[in-house]
Amino acid sequence: MARPITSETSEVDHSFCPVYEAINVLQEKWTLHIIRSLLDGPKGFNELSRAVGGCNPATLAQRVEKLEHLGIISKTIHSTMPPRTSYALTEAGQALQAVIEAIDRWGRRYLLEPAAQ
Amino acid sequence: MARPITSETSEVDHSFCPVYEAINVLQEKWTLHIIRSLLDGPKGFNELSRAVGGCNPATLAQRVEKLEHLGIISKTIHSTMPPRTSYALTEAGQALQAVIEAIDRWGRRYLLEPAAQ
DNA sequence: CCAAATGCTTGACAATACATATCACTATGA
């Protein structure tokens, strides 16, 4: 990628495209579900797992770590007696509400009759 | 799923949630890239492949078939002498522009400094 | 006739996600 030679064919230049990267982040399995679940408040690991519904713990742990790394969610370990973990959206994460809402509107409008699949 | 009874454990009810389903559609690898590529006009298979950038033909064919099945894109085979295929967005597909735009805005705002990954 | 492009398909392989089991720890109830 990012090789602007080849003048004849119109190669699309993906040198660094924020949209392309954003799509790559959001298109990973469970990512959008996780963000959606966290939109109504911080959750613990198992709580999040239940809210997401169907994601296995290994995958969830991996996703959550990556999203934390990307600054989309934050992980806090409360040093109370039973040490509880809490996952919450950062500002960047909260901002994804607009994306979820857009998907929501689209889904309600065009996905009401599934039937096939 | 879709068992609203069970008073003991608080199972999350995903009987049919349009947002959940919409996310499931859009979270598959390459799907959003394909839709984004088709937003600026219909394309043939190889043309689409180049526009998407990096998706292998097997996956692309599979995605495109599923999206056609879901009524998001339409496939037309022009019976001209070299029979050309053309993939285009349906109305439902066009409507996803709002989602792409939301992702675009988010990406520009929060993904400018990637560094890590 | 040969190279190149279109629109895919195939088959072997690798990466990913899955179910399931388990762990250490802490409450809670009997």
Next chain:
DNA sequence: TCATAGTGATATGTATTGTCAAGCATTTGG
């Protein structure tokens, strides 16, 4: 006190998914 259940994960093996490198039939241009 001692099982039971909840927390926050991690480990195992298997199944699903995506990828790579080819190839094929077709047609057009040189």
